Amino acid sequence: GMVLLSPYLGPRDVIAQIRASGGLAGWTPSVDEDIHHRVWSWLKGYRDGEDRPELILAFGERDRLNAAHELVAGILPADRVIRRDGGHGWRTWKLLWEDVVKQRFAQGPADQGADD
Secondary structure, three states: OEEEEOOOOOOHHHHHHHHHOOOOOOOOOOOOOOHHHHHHHHHHHHHOOOOOOOEEEEEEOOOOOHHHHHHHHOOOOHHHEEEEOOOOOHHHHHHHHHHHHHHHHOOOOOOOOOOO
């Protein structure tokens, strides 16, 4: 799987284009698009049920890139999105990473301790 921690997902005009289309559900990328459009086209596969690795998105609610994050959050299951008060900086990212670890990785295997 993948963890996206407050990712940069492209310039504002690309994000605005997707939002103006009603989000990823209404957006149709063209074949000849740049790398940012290709990234969004790939992310749209999560909404369309295409085979994708597990994706966890974590971001600060006051992050300057929040418009893009919310578009992705809107197509992921709620348990794959971690929000925290904060902006786009190390203090928030550290706390988000701790949340990711606690939520997804700290539990360990289901059979842990069975042979102890």
